[in-house]
Amino acid sequence: MTRSSGGDCPHGFRGGWLTGDDAHRAAGRISGPFRLPADAKLSWAEPRDLDDLVCLLEWSRREGRPLIARGGGTGMPGGNLGPGVVVSLQEGFGEVRPARASSDGGGTMRVGSGVIAGRVEEVAASRGLTLPCLPSSAPWATIGGMVANNAAGARSFGHGAIHCWVEALEGVDANGTPFRCSREARGALRGEGGSTGCGADHGLEGRMESWEPGLLPGDPDAPPWPSLRKNSSGYALDRVAGGGGLLDLLVGSEGTLALLTGVTLRLAPAPGARGVHLLPAATSAHATELALAAADLGASACEFLGRSFMEIAGLEEDPVVGTLAREARALFLLEFEGTPEEVDQALDRARELGAGLDGPGIGSREPELATALWELRRGASPMIAREARRGRVSTQFIEDCVVPPEQLGSYLEGLEQILAEADIDAVVFGHAGDGNVHVNPLVPVDEADWEPRVRRVLDQVVSLVTELGGTLAGEHGDGRLRAPFLQRIWGPRWAREFRELKEHFDPEGRLNPGVILPLEGQDPLANLAPRPRSWPV
Ligand SMILES: Cc1cc2nc3c(=O)[nH]c(=O)nc-3n(C[C@H](O)[C@H](O)[C@H](O)COP(=O)(O)OP(=O)(O)OC[C@H]3O[C@@H](n4cnc5c(N)ncnc54)[C@H](O)[C@@H]3O)c2cc1C
Numbered sequence: 197m198t199r200s201s202g203g204d205c206p207h208g209f210r211g212g213w214l215t216g217d218d219a220h221r222a223a224g225r226i227s228g229p230f231r232l233p234a235d236a237k238l239s240w241a242e243p244r245d246l247d248d249l250v251c252l253l254e255w256s257r258r259e260g261r262p263l264i265a266r267g268g269g270t271g272m273p274g275g276n277l278g279p280g281v282v283v284s285l286q287e288g289f290g291e292v293r294p295a296r297a298s299s300d301g302g303g304t305m306r307v308g309s310g311v312i313a314g315r316v317e318e319v320a321a322s323r324g325l326t327l328p329c330l331p332s333s334a335p336w337a338t339i340g341g342m343v344a345n346n347a348a349g350a351r352s353f354g355h356g357a358i359h360c361w362v363e364a365l366e367g368v369d370a371n372g373t374p375f376r377c378s379r380e381a382r383g384a385l386r387g388e389g390g391s392t393g394c395g396a397d398h399g400l401e402g403r404m405e406s407w408e409p410g411l412l413p414g415d416p417d418a419p420p421w422p423s424l425r426k427n428s429s430g431y432a433l434d435r436v437a438g439g440g441g442l443l444d445l446l447v448g449s450e451g452t453l454a455l456l457t458g459v460t461l462r463l464a465p466a467p468g469a470r471g472v473h474l475l476p477a478a479t480s481a482h483a484t485e486l487a488l489a490a491a492d493l494g495a496s497a498c499e500f501l502g503r504s505f506m507e508i509a510g511l512e513e514d515p516v517v518g519t520l521a522r523e524a525r526a527l528f529l530l531e532f533e534g535t536p537e538e539v540d541q542a543l544d545r546a547r548e549l550g551a552g553l554d555g556p557g558i559g560s561r562e563p564e565l566a567t568a569l570w571e572l573r574r575g576a577s578p579m580i581a582r583e584a585r586r587g588r589v590s591t592q593f594i595e596d597c598v599v600p601p602e603q604l605g606s607y608l609e610g611l612e613q614i615l616a617e618a619d620i621d622a623v624v625f626g627h628a629g630d631g632n633v634h635v636n637p638l639v640p641v642d643e644a645d646w647e648p649r650v651r652r653v654l655d656q657v658v659s660l661v662t663e664l665g666g667t668l669a670g671e672h673g674d675g676r677l678r679a680p681f682l683q684r685i686w687g688p689r690w691a692r693e694f695r696e697l698k699e700h701f702d703p704e705g706r707l708n709p710g711v712i713l714p715l716e717g718q719d720p721l722a723n724l725a726p727r728p729r730s731w732p733v
Contacts (some may be wrong), residue, residue, distance in 0.1 A: 204239060204259075206254075208251050209251050209255070210248050211244040211248045212242035213239065213241055215240075219238045219239050220232065222282070223282040224277070226270075226271070227272065228273060228675075229592055230274040232277060232723055236279045238279060241284065243283065244287075245288050249285075249455065250373075252281070252283065252372075253370070253371065253372030256281065256706055257704070261281055261706070262281070263706060263707055264283065264451065265283055265340070265455045265708060266285065267285060267341025267342075268336045268338045270337045270341065271341060271345060272596065272672045272675070273596075273678055274676035275344075275345070275675035275711045277676075278708065278710060284310075285309050285455065285456070287310065291306075291307065291458075292308070292319060293306045294319070295320055301465045302325060302462060304460055304461065305463055306364075307458070309339055309343070309457050309458055309459055310339075311338060312338060323463075325463040325465060325466060326464055326466045326467075329356065329360070331349045332577075343358055343362060343448075343456055344448070344456065345450060345673040346359050346426075346428040346671065347428070347672075350497040350531070352426065352630070353630055354494070354497065355464065356426075357671060359435065361463075362443060363460040363462050364376060364378040364460035365377055365446055365456055365458070365459055367457050368454065368455050369400040369453075369454050369701070370453075370704065370706055373400065377441065377442045379443055409693060409697070410692075410696065412437040413433055414437050419687050419689050419690065421690075422665055422666060423665065424598050425631060425632075426671060427669070428596075428672060428673045429667035429669040429685065430667070431448070431449060431712070432447065433690075435447075449712070450708060450711050451707060452711050453702060453707065467533035469535060469561055470531060471559060471561035471566065472531050472532075473531075473543050473559025473560075474520060474528065474530075475546065475550040475556075476520045476524030476526075476527055476528075476554045476555050476557060477527070477528055478523065478553075479605075480605030480606070480609050482554055483608060484604045486498075486628070487604045487628045488602060490528075490628075490629040493546060493549065494542060496532060498531075498629025498630075499528070499529040500526045500625060500628035501526060501572065502526050502608070506524070509572070517558070529573055530559075531566075532546075536561060546559060576634075583623075583638050587641065588638035590623065593637070593650060593720075594637065596634065597670070598666050599633075599664045599666035600666065601628075603631065603666070604628060604633075610660040610664075614653055614660065615637065617652075618652055620638065620640070620653060622636055622637040627670065641726050641727075646726070651721060658685065659684075667685050674712045676710045676720075677720050679718060679720075695713055
């Protein structure tokens with residue numbers, strides 16, 4: 197990058213610095229459907245190393261300039277784009293240390309926060325290890341971005357989201373003080389003694405120790421905490437209440453409490469065998485039943501493709517799954533891991549489960565069929581891009597809602613009704629077993645009233661999700677899109693607790709303002725700019 201000589205570059209900063217149109221061009225390279233107006237004041241910084249990042253944070257404190265952490269830019273809800281200085285943490289924090297074996301047969305690996313997730317998997321695989329929560333965006337998303345969003349992947353159904361795989365975090369707090377915190381030493385709150393897990397005399401540790409949450413999940417007078425298999429909305433007070441510490445609070449904090457520079461990951465041993473089974477669900481009640489049964493069957497993944505996905509993808513004509521797709525309301529893809537014998541037994545049980553509902557489906561341990569079935573699921577992005585060329589632009593604004601799995605059918609039915617009333621088609625698929633549904637509405641941008649229709653859909657989906665006890669983000673985070681709904685989803689008491697927490701850790705509100713917590717009058721659809729995007733959607 198050419199370093200800009202003029203503008204507002206901090207004194208002593210050695211990394212790349214862009215302003216004006218150059219900054220807009222660099223910052224605008226995101227997967228989400230947002231774009232800042234050309235007159236928004238924006239700079240782009242690429243710190244070279246930790247010292248450079250500290251310099252930037254100190255400058256931001258002096259100048260009162262907001263900082264927006266940026267990894268790979270694949271985040272959906274606008275957390276990676278806002279007015280201020282977009283801080284790209286990809287270039288300066290790309291170190292990969294070799295994976296180390298651990299006594300449980302797995303391993304650990306320390307990487308810079310800017311390392312691409314797919315690279316971690318490559319290095320892990322060379323040692324017979326794997327990062328099981330790898331997202332579909334692994335070729336582009338950074339580990340820092342994943343941690344910041346508490347990202348997950350298809351196999352998180354069996355193995356949990358990334359919060360289960362983080363052993364230690366390094367970074368810099370709002371004042372520019374570096375920290376490191378680890379999982380072994382967990383936080384102690386409310387005078388229980390112990391350490392927060394951070395190195396001595398560091399700012400963030402002090403703040404953790406002086407943080408006195410007014411309310412934690414499980415407190416006798418606390419409102420219910422959403423009962424979900426996964427969640428990346430709000431702050432993880434549930435994990436803190438369960439004995440977690442600063443590390444647990446930072447995972448999923450979307451760049452609003454600290455900027456992450458390094459992550460130590462736990463890795464699992466790669467399984468001996470995998471098998472995949474595809475089952476049809478003819479009704480939404482059966483969809484719910486399959487989602488619940490998948491956990492009992494010990495599946496590592498439980499994905500689904502909705503009716504609209506099958507129609508738009510033309511699956512009815514597919515030589516392998518055509519018959520199933522013609523009759524199903526949804527197709528369920530279950531994956532099993534273990535020894536070859538264990539996988540065969542699990543596939544038999546999946547077949548029996550299907551036979552008792554809408555048909556035994558098809559499945560195998562053979563890599564060819566497993567790959568072909570996974571490819572159906574991975575066909576979402578190209579399909580979405582194709583529709584954009586026909587004037588229906590996939591616009592992610594309700595793309596990550598999560599409900600308790602027992603409410604999956606009710607959510608799908610409610611969603612279908614809302615979209616039908618607005619006359620908007622959508623590609624629907626996702627992590628059925630976790631109750632996490634990806635909805636990509638195909639917005640007819642050539643029709644003059646697309647925006648009020650989008651607003652109505654968003655408002656109605658927020659009401660539906662609230663009714664069903666879910667949140668708007670299973671793995672993508674709240675960003676700027678969902679922040680204005682924080683109070684509606686979480687209720688006033690949790691929303692207040694989240695605000696107090698943010699004010700405690702970032703009193704001047706310089707780290708990603710408007711993300712998770714809304715700014716005064718924040719419009720969820722501000723800067724929404726549906727457009728065909730060539731970069732990963
Ligand atoms: C095609 C496609 C498929 C996807 N599939 C999945 C999937 O399977 N599972 C899933 O969970 N998500 C998925 N996503 C969403 C996205 O990839 C994830 O949210 C990912 O975690 C974002 O990582 P990133 O490096 O791109 O972060 P960015 O988009 O750059 O940033 C995301 C958020 O994290 C913050 N952040 C980034 N880096 C740091 C840091 N170092 N320190 C502090 N804060 C930081 C940003 O401020 C922002 O709030 C997909 C996206 C696309 C485009």
